[in-house]
Amino acid sequence: MKVLVPVKRVIDYNVKVRVKADGTGVDLANVKMSMNPFDEIAVEEAIRLKEAGKADEVVAVSIGVKQAQETLRTALAMGADRAILVVAADDVHTDIEPLAVAKILAAVVKEEEPGIVLCGKQAIDNDMNATGQMLSALLGWSQATFASELDIDGDSAKVTREVDGGLQTISVKMPTIVTVDLRLNEPRYASLPNIMKAKRKPLDEKTAADYGVDVTPRLEIVSTTEPEARAAGIKVDSVDDLIAKLKDAGAV
Amino acid sequence: MHFGLTDEQEMIVSTVRSFVENEIYPHEAMVERTGQVPHELGEEIKQKVIDLGFYACNFPEEVGGPGLSHLEFTLVERELGRGSMALTHFFGRPQNILMACNDEQRERYLLPAVRGERMDALAMTEPDAGSDVRGMKCQAVRDDGDWVINGSKHFISGAEHADFFIVFIATGVDDTPKGPKKRITTFLVDRGTPGFEVREGYNSVSHKGYKNYILYFDNCRLPDAQVLGEVDGGFDVMNEWLYATRLTVAAFSVGRARRCFDYALNYSAERKQFGQPIGKFQGVGFQIADMITEIDAADWLTLAAAWRLDQGLPSNREIASAKLYASETLARVTDTTLQIYGGMGLMDDFPIERFWRDARVERIWDGTSEIQRHIISRDLLRPLGA
Numbered sequence: 001m002k003v004l005v006p007v008k009r010v011i012d013y014n015v016k017v018r019v020k021a022d023g024t025g026v027d028l029a030n031v032k033m034s035m036n037p038f039d040e041i042a043v044e045e046a047i048r049l050k051e052a053g054k055a056d057e058v059v060a061v062s063i064g065v066k067q068a069q070e071t072l073r074t075a076l077a078m079g080a081d082r083a084i085l086v087v088a089a090d091d092v093h094t095d096i097e098p099l100a101v102a103k104i105l106a107a108v109v110k111e112e113e114p115g116i117v118l119c120g121k122q123a124i125d126n127d128m129n130a131t132g133q134m135l136s137a138l139l140g141w142s143q144a145t146f147a148s149e150l151d152i153d154g155d156s157a158k159v160t161r162e163v164d165g166g167l168q169t170i171s172v173k174m175p176t177i178v179t180v181d182l183r184l185n186e187p188r189y190a191s192l193p194n195i196m197k198a199k200r201k202p203l204d205e206k207t208a209a210d211y212g213v214d215v216t217p218r219l220e221i222v223s224t225t226e227p228e229a230r231a232a233g234i235k236v237d238s239v240d241d242l243i244a245k246l247k248d249a250g251a252v
Numbered sequence: 253m254h255f256g257l258t259d260e261q262e263m264i265v266s267t268v269r270s271f272v273e274n275e276i277y278p279h280e281a282m283v284e285r286t287g288q289v290p291h292e293l294g295e296e297i298k299q300k301v302i303d304l305g306f307y308a309c310n311f312p313e314e315v316g317g318p319g320l321s322h323l324e325f326t327l328v329e330r331e332l333g334r335g336s337m338a339l340t341h342f343f344g345r346p347q348n349i350l351m352a353c354n355d356e357q358r359e360r361y362l363l364p365a366v367r368g369e370r371m372d373a374l375a376m377t378e379p380d381a382g383s384d385v386r387g388m389k390c391q392a393v394r395d396d397g398d399w400v401i402n403g404s405k406h407f408i409s410g411a412e413h414a415d416f417f418i419v420f421i422a423t424g425v426d427d428t429p430k431g432p433k434k435r436i437t438t439f440l441v442d443r444g445t446p447g448f449e450v451r452e453g454y455n456s457v458s459h460k461g462y463k464n465y466i467l468y469f470d471n472c473r474l475p476d477a478q479v480l481g482e483v484d485g486g487f488d489v490m491n492e493w494l495y496a497t498r499l500t501v502a503a504f505s506v507g508r509a510r511r512c513f514d515y516a517l518n519y520s521a522e523r524k525q526f527g528q529p530i531g532k533f534q535g536v537g538f539q540i541a542d543m544i545t546e547i548d549a550a551d552w553l554t555l556a557a558a559w560r561l562d563q564g565l566p567s568n569r570e571i572a573s574a575k576l577y578a579s580e581t582l583a584r585v586t587d588t589t590l591q592i593y594g595g596m597g598l599m600d601d602f603p604i605e606r607f608w609r610d611a612r613v614e615r616i617w618d619g620t621s622e623i624q625r626h627i628i629s630r631d632l633l634r635p636l637g638a
């Protein structure tokens with residue numbers, strides 16, 4: 001079975017985000033970019049499937065600017081076998097919307113015929129949480145979102161999902177789309193031998209046009225603002241005092 | 253001219269950076285408080301590094317290392333410089349000098365060191381012989397085909413974890429027109445050799461937990477098989493391999509300076525006095541500007557020296573300049589950052605006071621700043637007959 005893992009190049013989670021002067025988004029020029037942390041978890045899970053003998057090939061795919069190549073190299077250094085880069089924008093500030101990404105992914109899936117697509121549940125840049133679901137709809141495949149456990153058994157997969165108020169375990173038919181949550185695994189560091197090997201692994205470069213997908217944005221960003229500064233806290237003398245204050249504030 | 257890193261080099265940097273942030277930073281406060289690294293923690297870090305294939309990453313492929321270039325290894329050292337030295341010691345970079353091992357010594361020392369099975373320490377300095385290495389008193393004399401050693405070494409780092417020691421010992425004196433000159437030989441000494449003892453050293457304010465020890469030799473008998481390189485060839489061995497440690501001090505200093513600078517930058521944007529962030533006062537803002545300028549300069553000086561080594565170009569002076577400038581930059585950056593933090597900078601709630609203390613030794617070990625200036629000036633003036 002082949003595993004397809006879409007990975008997105010996003011602003012590094014350690015970077016202090018600054019809003020661009022014109023309010024169209026955040027400044028991405030000259031800031032550290034990394035693989036979306038949820039996608040890292042997806043890559044890790046794919047490699048573990050391969051190590052467990054349940055998959056025989058892990059293919060990483062990224063859609064975006066040419067620099068997403070670095071993100072793919074990271075996936076290869078972690079242990080993915082090959083990579084596909086779909087260049088769909090020139091400007092690092094252009095975000096390809098989930099529907100366009102899902103359409104390109106659907107085309108890649110038709111070509112690659114994976115048994116499972118492992119996506120991050122969302123990208124930490126715009127938190128859309130939509131691509132996996134849209135891809136499932138476009139392909140007519142089953143989907144299991146927010147996975148914290150994944151167990152593939154023949155032509156079905158048992159997925160534990162993190163939902164409001166607890167865990168839900170469902171069984172889905174293969175092939176399937178699984179979007180992964182934080183607690184599924186702890187991604188590995190790229191080992192030095194794998195970093196050195198990554199360069200020799202194949203990385204195919206395509207464009208959005210190759211798949212006949214129009215990536216023109218459908219959404220318009222009206223404004224972007226800094227989150228409001230947190231108001232200063234207060235110190236309380238005792239637990240009783242704390243409860244009283246919380247009651248006053250209507251929090252308990 | 254091309255100043256960029258390759259994708260692989262970027263990944264090496266980001267992997268080592270994440271490793272230091274996730275596996276080293278969380279233990280730093282404990283090491284600082286207790287002044288030591290628990291044995292199991294050291295072993296755990298070492299095992300993770302071995303699993304990642306980064307252990308002994310300063311060694312070539314032919315002996316089981318990854319065969320990084322000098323530049324790549326310098327990038328690794330730079331990122332490690334961010335973390336506590338007591339802990340990053342277990343990231344394992346055995347002394348390059350072990351490449352001088354003969355075939356038989358390879359099996360006993362070099363290969364086990366590269367595999368992480370045996371750790372080493374290097375001993376040159378003595379109470380009466382610091383910068384003046386040739387002034388050493390520790391001596392080996394011939395006896396019945398063996399060497400008998402007497403004397404001591406001090407300030408020996410990493411000795412508590414070392415299974416064997418690379419020791420420079422005087423093996424004779426030559427009369428030269430400039431006066432008597434000691435001949436020096438390098439020996440491999442196993443912990444536990446009769447007549448050889450490792451004792452607790454002094455308490456240093458720099459790098460808590462990275463302790464220094466005193467080595468004593470009392471009629472310690474070593475066979476010829478323990479000589480590394482040629483008898484009386486100690487200086488050849490030093491010249492061929494010791495430049496590497498000076499470059500690592502430069503790289504360490506740059507990495508540490510960058511970590512410290514991030515504190516200074518954020519604090520001057522957040523700390524408000526007189527109704528505005530202190531960074532808005534030109535007196536503070538200009539310090540930020542000077543710091544980053546000097547750090548960038550030190551970084552390029554260091555990487556350029558490493559690059560020269562890779563090209564096989566003469567690099568002795570360039571390495572000395574990098575070591576001198578980077579260690580002195582680190583001193584200024586840590587001191588200025590502490591000043592920007594005001595009184596809070598002195599408190600151990602923040603790592604600034606620790607960066608400031610740690611920085612002090614970088615200008616002293618592996619050749620003091622004065623010795624680096626000596627190397628640089630002699631390199632330039634000697635050819636002119638001065």
Ligand SMILES: Cc1cc2nc3c(=O)[nH]c(=O)nc-3n(C[C@H](O)[C@H](O)[C@H](O)COP(=O)(O)OP(=O)(O)OC[C@H]3O[C@@H](n4cnc5c(N)ncnc54)[C@H](O)[C@@H]3O)c2cc1C
Pocket residue numbers: 374375376377379381382383384406407408409410456464613616617618619620621622623626
């Ligand atoms: C924490 C720590 C760990 C160490 N670890 C090791 C180790 O693992 N192995 C090891 O072998 N050594 C180690 N050292 C020793 C270190 O390399 C020496 O401290 C260093 O070489 C300086 O020697 P010294 O301290 O005896 O100072 P000295 O040589 O006595 O110097 C005193 C002063 O005189 C100056 N000076 C000396 N000669 C000249 C000159 N020709 N021109 C101008 N100025 C001069 C120096 O710059 C310095 O300011 C360590 C030192 C420390 C502090």
